[in-house]
Amino acid sequence: MEFVEGINKKEICGLKEMLQKELPASVQTEGAVHSVRDMGDVIFIILRSREGLFQVVCENEQWETLPEKIREGMAVRVNGQLREEKRAPHGRELALKQAEILSVPETPLPLAIDKWKLSASLEAKLNMRALSLRNPRERAAFRVQEGLTRAFRDFLNRQGFTEIHTPKIGARGAEGGANMFRLEYFHQPAVLAQSPQFYKQIMAGVFDRVFETGPVFRAEKHNTKRHLNEYTSLDFEMGYIDGFEEVMETETGYLQYAMEFLKEHYQEELDRLSLKLPAADRIPRVRFTEAKRLVSEKYGRSIRNPHDLEPEEEQLISRYFLEEYGAEFVFVTHYPSKKRPFYAMDDPEDPRYTLSFDLLFRGVEVTTGGQRIHDYKALTRKIADRGMTEEGLEFYLDAFRYGMPPHGGLGIGLERLTMQLLGAENVREACLFPRDMNRLTP
Amino acid sequence: MEFVEGINKKEICGLKEMLQKELPASVQTEGAVHSVRDMGDVIFIILRSREGLFQVVCENEQWETLPEKIREGMAVRVNGQLREEKRAPHGRELALKQAEILSVPETPLPLAIDKWKLSASLEAKLNMRALSLRNPRERAAFRVQEGLTRAFRDFLNRQGFTEIHTPKIGARGAEGGANMFRLEYFHQPAVLAQSPQFYKQIMAGVFDRVFETGPVFRAEKHNTKRHLNEYTSLDFEMGYIDGFEEVMETETGYLQYAMEFLKEHYQEELDRLSLKLPAADRIPRVRFTEAKRLVSEKYGRSIRNPHDLEPEEEQLISRYFLEEYGAEFVFVTHYPSKKRPFYAMDDPEDPRYTLSFDLLFRGVEVTTGGQRIHDYKALTRKIADRGMTEEGLEFYLDAFRYGMPPHGGLGIGLERLTMQLLGAENVREACLFPRDMNRLTP
Incomplete structure (x- = not known):
């Protein structure tokens, strides 16, 4: 034998x-x-x-x-x-x-991949991904991306988090029915998960602290430089928090860890891409309304939508904090309740706002997070107040019915984080095989 | 500030x-x-x-x-x-x-989760997953599963593999159109990936060695104790191999590493579950036809299907190698070409068989792998010989047209591996939120 x-x-x-x-x-x-x-x-x-x-x-x-x-x-x-x-x-x-x-190849290469910097349009690079990535500079971006993912898991494991795998096919989506891809699942209507939100929350009741790194699917009709219809989400959820500040602290800890991790394990790729890593030792935090006011005053831009940040405002907020504090990251906190999902915890001091945040990195939102409602009555009340139905949410609500610790968490868009780190113009540069409204191959 | x-x-x-x-x-x-x-x-x-x-x-x-x-x-x-x-x-x-x-919970718990061993049917446990997993013994299984996944990534990173994220929505599946979930993607027909097969192969042309841990989707109409319609696949693909033996060697190396990793980091969970880890120091390998003959002779079972292994035969093969060699793992090699996908490399010494293998663990197949065809002409010839069309395979074939190294790889079903390690009766025990023909929630 x-x-x-x-x-x-x-x-x-x-x-x-x-x-x-x-x-x-x-x-x-x-x-x-x-x-x-x-x-x-x-x-x-x-x-x-x-x-x-x-x-x-x-x-x-x-x-x-x-x-x-x-x-x-x-x-x-x-x-x-x-x-x-x-x-x-x-x-x-x-x-x-x-x-x-x-x-032995069948045909000579149609791209000069041996050039230091590949000379091809984004469209051409994406169409010939298997080939364009053979250029060492092109592929280095995805080594850096690997480093960001490894650092995320590594850091969270050290902090007592457990990795979970939650289903991508489900009967109903995490944040209502909009923007969901629909499919037929053995003669039942089903959807693809927009996020692991509900699952990671109920698993915080099991493992206290959980994370997942996996694909999420959004049928958003946005064909912009920063939207993908399928992307990798770095999610975590943590129990026994005293406030949403702990979620921001944990993300800051991750970013600090990740930058050191990249220097230690991916220096060659950083050099190849001439990347300058951002400082993450201290990240300013500013309230949503205050951020709007600051940029409106400094840059003379009128506030058009008081309930949300327009992409241009995100850019200006980042510019403001770079100019005033030399900061490349900024937490914007207390988003309006109207613009956050039902499970977001309202600020008891002013329930028009939530205990939530986005992280902006060089002008682009790369994270959304916050504290969640953990009390069953408060949660069902909010669902009712919004005119939503509990149908399809039973398994989620059950976890709360039987008791959940106070908790909060976040989701980081891996491709957006990579894109901003690379200084890329388009999020598709930071995705091996992007999916957008027009692109289903390769 | x-x-x-x-x-x-x-x-x-x-x-x-x-x-x-x-x-x-x-x-x-x-x-x-x-x-x-x-x-x-x-x-x-x-x-x-x-x-x-x-x-x-x-x-x-x-x-x-x-x-x-x-x-x-x-x-x-x-x-x-x-x-x-x-x-x-x-x-x-x-x-x-x-x-x-x-x-504060709204309602008392309907399950006695404080019992050492949870007394509930699988059906009840799955229906109340958020609750049943609060039993420490139930949740320990998923800590062990985390360990298997961490060990996979950790081991492969040390071996020079790069982690990739490949799309789950695509225009066509890795292994033909059967058993695929279909969806509409912005008015285009699309499918969910059955495996990252094509993508990981072409990425072996970029990074030499790649791996992915992510969900795969199979619309198989099998409602058995070992089938899930969505599961987590541990995949790798490695270039510059001299034979498919290197793929088996790498898997063996992983299993050895994983068992040590579990002992080092998850001993408490192993104790709680009274798990005895299998030895992976040397894993017997046996040819498909030889394995059939051995069990047919020893257990007096006639060979009904010469081209495939029936589940009962897999059990008998495992029993044989346990009895004869004390082995709980066994590699069955050289599966018939007919039963392997077009990209499998045929054995030059006998092209009725392929340079491929399955790994059986305590009676259940937990891995399929092998060497792939890397020559463009050989690949297109095989596609033609099978009466298949190249349509939809263009991006895949392009990688070969411009040259690919010899390569091979495998896919491990994480839930099956966990199930067998746990000694569970049903693969659903090893999946947080299983998806089967009847189960789409929670």
């Missing part, structure tokens, strides 16, 4: 290993052929692997003896002498001895 | 902290009132928090002075003297001095 006993380390030298090895050394490495440049006497082959790019050099005579010529788009495994070469990007190169062709 | 500066440590003593504190100590703690037992002179209050249960004791005289009587389902914050008490579960208890009621 044969057994599988775990990972067998292969004799393949990764990029980082090649940069550390004592020279000269005989090594074997592998990768995709990123570019081939024929200089006459020598041919330069740039190999791309998950760790980056590395230069392989082949003397012309050697090149002639190769059974099959190496060309762009191939996957290869090469043997050779690792040696110092001051002019090579890492100060080292591999002098090719043998090459094994692992895979 | 006010600022949020991160987490302010509250003066709340968690369970673990209470168990370590020098005695006697004056502490404040909080939790849900799990049970109240009035013994005449004293009242025992068991508090439930994310860390477990703790006994609070209240003298009758003290009890009479409380402004509101503590009862089950409340959330409370209590002050008192922490002291030794040999008869208490942890050898310690808190003598109550003051209590603050944070939340």
